Amino acid sequence: MIFEQLSGNLLQGVILGGVYGMATMGLSLIFGVLKVVNVGHGAFIMVGAYVALTLFQTFGVAPPLAVPAAMVIGMALGMVFYYSAIRKLLKGPELASLLATFSCGVILEEVCKQLFTSEARGYNWELGKLDLGFTVLPHAKLLAFGGSALIGILLYLWFHKTRAGMAMRCVVESDEGARVCGIDVDWEYALSFSIGIGLTVVSGVLLTMFIPVGINPYMGGSYTLKAFVIAVLGGLASPYGAFFGGLVFGLIENGSYTLFAQIPGLEPFAMTRFFSFAMLLVILLLRPTGLLKAK
Amino acid sequence: MMNGYRAYLPILPVAATYALLLGIGVVSPDHWQLIAQLAFYCALGQAFNLFMGMTGYVDFGYVAFLGIGTYGMAVSIYTLSDKGLGIGVVLIGLVLAAIFSLGLSLAVGAVALRLRGAYFAIATIGVNEGFRYLLEGARIWNGADGIIFSRHLRQGVGRQTAMALSTWWADILVFGVAFLAAVLTLVYMRNKVGYALLALREDEDAAKVMGINVTRYKIIAFITSAILAGLLGASAWALKLTYVYPSDVFAIHYTVEAIIIVLLGGAGTLLGPIFGALTYGAAKYFLAIVLPGFQLLIFAPVIIAIIVLFPDGTVGLLKKRLRDTPLGKFII
Numbered sequence: 001m002i003f004e005q006l007s008g009n010l011l012q013g014v015i016l017g018g019v020y021g022m023a024t025m026g027l028s029l030i031f032g033v034l035k036v037v038n039v040g041h042g043a044f045i046m047v048g049a050y051v052a053l054t055l056f057q058t059f060g061v062a063p064p065l066a067v068p069a070a071m072v073i074g075m076a077l078g079m080v081f082y083y084s085a086i087r088k089l090l091k092g093p094e095l096a097s098l099l100a101t102f103s104c105g106v107i108l109e110e111v112c113k114q115l116f117t118s119e120a121r122g123y124n125w126e127l128g129k130l131d132l133g134f135t136v137l138p139h140a141k142l143l144a145f146g147g148s149a150l151i152g153i154l155l156y157l158w159f160h161k162t163r164a165g166m167a168m169r170c171v172v173e174s175d176e177g178a179r180v181c182g183i184d185v186d187w188e189y190a191l192s193f194s195i196g197i198g199l200t201v202v203s204g205v206l207l208t209m210f211i212p213v214g215i216n217p218y219m220g221g222s223y224t225l226k227a228f229v230i231a232v233l234g235g236l237a238s239p240y241g242a243f244f245g246g247l248v249f250g251l252i253e254n255g256s257y258t259l260f261a262q263i264p265g266l267e268p269f270a271m272t273r274f275f276s277f278a279m280l281l282v283i284l285l286l287r288p289t290g291l292l293k294a295k
Numbered sequence: 296m297m298n299g300y301r302a303y304l305p306i307l308p309v310a311a312t313y314a315l316l317l318g319i320g321v322v323s324p325d326h327w328q329l330i331a332q333l334a335f336y337c338a339l340g341q342a343f344n345l346f347m348g349m350t351g352y353v354d355f356g357y358v359a360f361l362g363i364g365t366y367g368m369a370v371s372i373y374t375l376s377d378k379g380l381g382i383g384v385v386l387i388g389l390v391l392a393a394i395f396s397l398g399l400s401l402a403v404g405a406v407a408l409r410l411r412g413a414y415f416a417i418a419t420i421g422v423n424e425g426f427r428y429l430l431e432g433a434r435i436w437n438g439a440d441g442i443i444f445s446r447h448l449r450q451g452v453g454r455q456t457a458m459a460l461s462t463w464w465a466d467i468l469v470f471g472v473a474f475l476a477a478v479l480t481l482v483y484m485r486n487k488v489g490y491a492l493l494a495l496r497e498d499e500d501a502a503k504v505m506g507i508n509v510t511r512y513k514i515i516a517f518i519t520s521a522i523l524a525g526l527l528g529a530s531a532w533a534l535k536l537t538y539v540y541p542s543d544v545f546a547i548h549y550t551v552e553a554i555i556i557v558l559l560g561g562a563g564t565l566l567g568p569i570f571g572a573l574t575y576g577a578a579k580y581f582l583a584i585v586l587p588g589f590q591l592l593i594f595a596p597v598i599i600a601i602i603v604l605f606p607d608g609t610v611g612l613l614k615k616r617l618r619d620t621p622l623g624k625f626i627i
Contacts, residue, residue, distance in 0.1 A: 037413040039355065039420065085599045094412035095351050095562075096602045099554060102355065103598040106551055110592035221547060225421040232417065260432070267439070270432030277425030281406045284418050 002262065008135030009254040015137065015145045016210055017250015021243035022148035023203035023223065024230040025155065026196035032172050032237035033192040036086060036097045040105020041227050042220025044074065044197055047108055048204020049215045050116060056123050063125055063140075066205045067147065074201030077108075078194030086193060087186070105220065112217040122213035144206040151202065152243045159239075168192055172237070222273065226253075229280045252279070302485045305565050305627045309477045312569055313337070313470055320466075331466040333576040335531045338469050339549070340556035340568030341476035342527060346520035347554075348563035349480075349489065350513055351496040352415050355550055356403070356422025357524065360396045361532065362544035363426065364525025366436060367392030368533035373444040376451030384451050385460065389468075389529055396525025397518060399426070404517045408510060411499065427545035441540035448537055461535050468530035476523045480565055483519075484627065488512050496563070548591075555594045558601050561608025565627050570610050 027041050038044075051070045055061040061069075081104050089096040127139035159165035170178040171188045179185050207223075208215065230249045234241025256275050260268035313334075320330035339361075347353055371388035380387070399422075407418040431439040449457045483489045491512040494502035502509050533539055556575050560567025579590045586593075605612060610626065617623040 031413070035413075037416060039416060085603055088603050092606070093351060095347075095353055096606065098353055098413065098416050099558070100599050100602055102353075102551075102554070103595045103602075106591055106595035106598075110589075110595065113588070114592065221424065225424060228417045228420065236413075236417075265434060267432045267434065270428040270439075272432075274425055274428035274432050277421040277428070280421060281403075281418060284410060284414060285406050 004134045006258050009258045010251055011135055013250040013254030014247055015141050017247040018145040018148045019203065019206050020226060020230055020250055021246020022151055023200065023207060024227045024242040024246055025152065025239040026200035027227050027231050028237060028239045028242040029192055030196035033168060034090065034189050036101065039098050039102040041200060042224035043105035043108040044200040045204040045207060045223045046112065046217060046220040048201040049208050050112055051201065052205040052208045053121060053123055053215050063205055063208065067202050070201045070205045071198045074198035075194040078197030079190060082190045082193040109217045109220065116217065118217055120214055120216040122211060122215050124212055140209045144209040147206055155239060226276060229276050232280065232283050301624060303481060304624050306478060306481055308566060308625050309569060313474055317470060329580055331469065333573055334466060334469045334473055336556055336572035336576040337569050338473035338476060338527050339553050340572045341473055341480060342520055342523035343553035344557045344562060344568045345476060345480050345523065346516045348557055349483065349492045349516050355416055355420040357553060358545060358547060358549040359423040359426050360399060360521040360524035361528035361549060362423065363395045363399050364392035364528030365532040365539045365544045367395040367525060368529035369442040369444055369539045370436060372448050372451060373442050376447035382452055389526060392525040392529035393522050396521045400518045400521030404514055408513050408517060423545040423547060427541045430541045439541060441538060443538040445537035461537055465530050465535035469527065472523060472527045472530060477565060479519055488515055492516060551591065555598055558598055558608055561611030564610040564614060567608050567610035
């Protein structure tokens with residue numbers, strides 16, 4: 001009984017974890033290229049959730065078609081924030097860029113609160129389910145997982161098979177060296193910031209498959225925290241590490257939920273959230289460069 | 296270098312401002328709530344600035360220290376009010392608040408203060424949420440149901456005193472915390488701690504090479520700032536409201552306000568947080584009438600504008616302008 005429940009939850013964890021991983025790739029990309037931690041990360045996921053919700057409820061657009069819209073909106077937001085604030089702070093102390101990205105997040109939250117009120121909402125995209133006996137997987141979730149994997153693969157191909165991707169990898173290695181080779185480093189910064197934000201907003205669309213009623217302007221905070229755990233799991237500067245970190249995190253989150261639920265007197269939901277925070281501290285204490293990354 | 300009493304002259308404008316605020320509140324009781332709110336922001340800004348301003352590290356989970364301090368007071372009143380200690384429960388509450396916030400700051404600091412810059416921010420951003428979910432998840436101190444202790448307070452000290460405690464003495468304690476934070480800031484600035492942290496803020500590696508034990512001074516500032524936050528939570532939230540819910544006292548919203556206040560005035564200055572607190576508090580008060588619910592939407596872009604355009608903040612700029620004038624020795 002408990003075994004069946006555990007294996008079911010772990011499978012759900014992998015599916016959700018894939019989307020978590022995708023939701024962290026943007027964070028890692030931005031840190032890898034610009035060495036800026038996007039402290040407002042979760043707010044961009046929240047924007048994606050509202051993009052999906054609005055398109056679905058107001059215009060009847062299915063979530064997969066919301067993905068390109070989210071990418072465009074995210075990249076535009078990324079460009080606006082990069083050129084209005086981040087760009088001027090890259091040379092300054094770390095404090096400046098941290099506070100700036102944090103404020104970007106607060107601005108988005110407050111704008112969404114004015115536009116959509118702070119009431120929690122959601123939508124249900126009914127596509128049928130896959131019944132495996134020990135657990136039930138809605139097709140929408142499977143699609144979100146597939147979409148995350150596909151986006152991860154596309155990002156990989158773009159990075160490794162195109163000139164533009166190669167230029168960006170050069171900047172990751174050494175921005176001085178890249179500049180010497182004639183790469184427009186400032187543009188690479190702008191591009192990776194906006195791609196990073198775009199990916200994050202897209203992940204918000206995919207995550208709505210998992211949160212039937214939880215879309216609200218302040219939902220981002222817990223995803224910021226999860227994304228940080230995942231990012232340090234996979235090595236903060238590595239987008240693919242982030243993807244696998246997400247899978248591991250999904251497993252741990254759902255596994256620990258099942259186990260906490262067995263202990264009487266505990267609130268498993270809250271304990272799981274505490275556990276992911278405790279995990280973050282432990283990883284930072286032991287291996288701040290990432291558990292999955294080889295030395 | 297300044298020496299003797301002259302080094303401590305900048306405490307005069309601080310004391311004058313607080314005395315003026317208190318005076319306005321006493322003369323015009325209608326405005327007492329506004330004055331109490333301003334005093335809370337002053338204390339919050341001063342306490343937050345003691346770490347962020349002096350070290351250049353941002354603790355995004357700062358509100359956790361206020362929250363746990365609130366619990367210190369709540370637990371004391373809730374469990375000890377029938378022991379016949381009278382007003383002693385409040386004193387024990389303050390001590391507990393300090394001990395709890397000290398303990399949490401040691402636990403967080405042990406991990407976070409080993410890390411630099413971005414990693415420090417990552418380690419601290421979840422402290423408030425993480426601790427809140429620990430309380431709710433393991434049902435510590437009633438978990439999500441919180442502690443409601445107004446009845447216990449009345450029982451312990453009598454109806455009259457309980458009333459006076461939450462309507463008057465809680466706010467006076469907030470003034471006390473604000474002043475204490477300012478004094479400690481100035482003492483640190485004028486002593487080894489401040490010089491070491493100044494060196495750290497400018498260049499951490501260079502400071503280390505010069506033989507400065509930067510970790511030690513970071514810990515001193517971190518713990519001091521945390522204990523002040525604990526005392527502030529115990530007085531401004533626990534004693535004043537006589538209830539505590541984890542979802543209220545661990546809200547990241549207060550960290551945002553602390554950041555706004557410190558940046559408006561100027562991080563790392565003594566008078567900056569006061570200026571920031573009065574500006575932000577007054578603006579919030581009037582915005583609540585004119586445009587309710589918009590204050591963060593207005594102030595978040597202001598933070599970005601300050602960081603990009605004048606990172607020194609108002610008092611920071613003023614300090615540079617007035618450095619060699621007679622007024623200069625009062626403004627740091």
